[in-house]
Amino acid sequence: MIKFESENVQKFAEACVDANSIDELLAGFNHLEADATDCKTWGITPAEWMDAIKAATAEKIRIWASENECPELLKAIAIWKNCPLEEVEIGGEGDIAAGNKWLDDDGLITFYRWNAATYGEAK
Numbered sequence: 001m002i003k004f005e006s007e008n009v010q011k012f013a014e015a016c017v018d019a020n021s022i023d024e025l026l027a028g029f030n031h032l033e034a035d036a037t038d039c040k041t042w043g044i045t046p047a048e049w050m051d052a053i054k055a056a057t058a059e060k061i062r063i064w065a066s067e068n069e070c071p072e073l074l075k076a077i078a079i080w081k082n083c084p085l086e087e088v089e090i091g092g093e094g095d096i097a098a099g100n101k102w103l104d105d106d107g108l109i110t111f112y113r114w115n116a117a118t119y120g121e122a123k
Contacts, residue, residue: 002055002105009052012042016056022064022112025057029109058105061112062094080114 004010016025028035034046044052065073069090078085081098089097096103096111103111 002051004048004052004055006044006048008043009048012038012044012049013052013056013059016053017059017063020056020060022057022060025053025060026109026113029053029057054105054109058108061108062096064094064112065090065096065108066092066094076115076119077111080111080118 002013004013020028029050032050034049038044039046039049042049074085074088074090077088077096077098081088083099087098087100091097091102096108098111
């Protein structure tokens with residue numbers, strides 16, 4: 001996960017990973033509006049809240065990918081990225097490479113959303 005300069009933001013992001021599912025984090029991320037109660041409780045700004053939610057969501061997707069690495073998941077990544085299966089890799093920390101390029105947090109979230117929409121559930 002990204003390491004934040006602010007200890008409050010780092011602790012909030014880690015708590016989000018520990019206490020929420022990917023879908024719960026995506027729901028917060030999809031609102032495009034920070035939760036005022038969280039911001040006040042954790043002493044963070046709305047922009048920091050969004051950054052932490054994004055990082056936590058991507059981290060949960062990395063965990064999901066590392067725990068569910070299988071031929072079907074690799075094939076889904078190749079289809080999504082339109083690249084040869086040989087150019088798809090899931091690293092030890094759950095980082096995903098497709099087309100010989102590692103996905104950033106936005107790419108991980110975009111893939112997860114596509115995968116859920118395409119297959120109706122996580123593959």
